[in-house]
Amino acid sequence: MFSARSLFQEIVDNDESYRLFCSIAASGESQGGWENGRIAALLPASQRALAPKVTRHGADEDKHGRIFNALLRKRGLTPADVPEETDYTMLLERRGIGLAHDKLRRDEPLTELDIITYLAHSRVTEQRAADQMEMLKAYFGDHPEVGKAVRMISHDEDNHLAYCHEELLRLARAGHGRTIQRILRDCALAEIGVYRDVSLAVMDHMGRILEWPAAKAGVLAAGIRAMSGYERLGGWRRMVSLRMPERRDALGGPASSAPEFA
Template sequence: MLSARSLFQEILDDDRSFRLFCSIAASGEAQGGWENGRIAALVPESMRHLAPKITRHGADEDKHGRIFTALLKKRGLEPVPVPWETDYTMLLERRGIGLTHTKLRRDEPLGEEDILVYLAHSRITEQRAADQMVMLVRYFGENPEVGNAVKIISQDEDNHLAYCHEELLRLAREGHGPLIQRTLRLCALAEIQIYRQVSLAVMERMGRLLGWPAPKAAALAAGIHGVYGYERLAGWRRMVSLTMPERRDALGGPATPVPAL
C-alpha cells in the first residue's frame, strides 16, 4: 500500500535516495542559516531587539544542516550536489518571495518593511517545515537511526513558527496589519506553487534512483497535484492566519548544540 510512511521508509532504506534527501535538506538549512545571519547583522536600529532572535533562528538552521550531514556520515556517505529544480529556497527567491541574496550581501541596513517581509516569509516556510517534521516524528520518531534527529529539528521548527506568530502579531498591533496580511497571502500562494514544483522534482529523482514503476510514479505525482489543489483552493488560509502561541519568547535563548546522534 502506498503511504507517506512506506514512501519515506523506502527512501531511508536506500543509500542513494537517503543521500539525496539529506543533501537537499542540509543545503536548504545551511542556506537558511546564512540568510538569518545576514538579516541579524543588517537589522535596522529601530528593531535591534529582534537581532538576538534572528541570530538564534539562523544558528538553529545551521545546526539542522549539520544534523543532516552527520546522518550522512553515520552511513559513510558524502553529500551530493543539490539539483537546481529541488532548491526550494532559491526557487522562492526567484519568485520574489523573501529578501534577495543580492540585498543581503550588501552592507546596508535593512528597512522595517524588509523585516516584516522576512517574518511573513518565515511564517509561511516554517509552517511547511513544522508540518513536515511532525509527520516524520510520527512515523520515525522511534527509529534508531533518525529518530533523535527528527525530534530535535521538529522542536526547533515549532519554536521558529511560534516566534514568527508572536512577532507578526506584535507588528500588527503597531499598525502594520494590512501590509502583513497582503505579504502573507502573496508568500503563501507563491510557496504552494514552488512546493509542488520541488515535490515533483524530488519524487522524479527518487523514482529514478529507486526504480519506481510508471504507475507508482504517476500515483505520487497525482497525490502532489491533489495537495496543491487543496492548498490553492483553501489550505493556504491556514498558512496566513496568526494566533498568539502558547510558547512565548520561543527564541529567547541561545541555540542548543548538536547532540550525539
C-alpha cells in the same frame, strides 16, 4: 497500496535516495542559516531588539544542516549535488518571495518593511517545515538511525513558527496589519506553487533511484498536484492566520547544541 510511511521508509533504506534526501535538506537549512545571520547583522535601528532571536533562528538552521550532514557521515556517505529544480530556497527567491540574496550581501541596513517581509516569509515556510517534521516525527520519531534528529529538528521548527506568530502580531499591533496580511497571502500562494514543483522534482529523482514503476510514480505525482490544488483553493489560509502561540518568547535564549551529531 503504498503509504506515506512506506514511501519514506523506502527512501531511508536505500543509500542513494537517503543521500539525496539528506543533501537537499542540509543545503536548505544551511542557506536558511546564512540568510538569518545576514538579517541579524542588517537589522534597522527600530528592530535591533530582534537581533538575538534572528541570530538564534540562524544558529538553529545551521545546526540542522550539520545534523543532516552528520547523518550522512554515520552511514559513510558524502553529500550529493543538489539538483537545481529541488532547491526550494532558491526557487522561492526567484519568485520574489522573501529577501533577495543580493540585498543581504550588501552592507546596508534593512528597512522595517524588509523585516515584515522576512517574518511573513518565515511564517509561511516555517509552517511547511513544522508540518513536514511533525509527519516525519510520527513515522520515524523512534527510528534508531534518524529518530533523535527528527525529534530535535521538529522541536526547533515549532519554536521558529511560534516566534514568527508572536513577532508578526507585535508588528500588527504597531499598525502594520494590512501590510502583513498582504505579504503573507502573496508568500503563501507563491510557496504552494514552489513546493509543488520541488516535490514533483524530488519524487522524480527518487523514483529513478528506486526504480519505481510508472504507475506508482504517476499516483504520487497526482497526489502532489491534488494537494497543491486543495491548498491553492483554500488550504493556504492556515499558512497566513496569526494567533498568539503557547510557546512565548520561543527564541529568547541561546540555541541548543547537538554534540551527538557533530
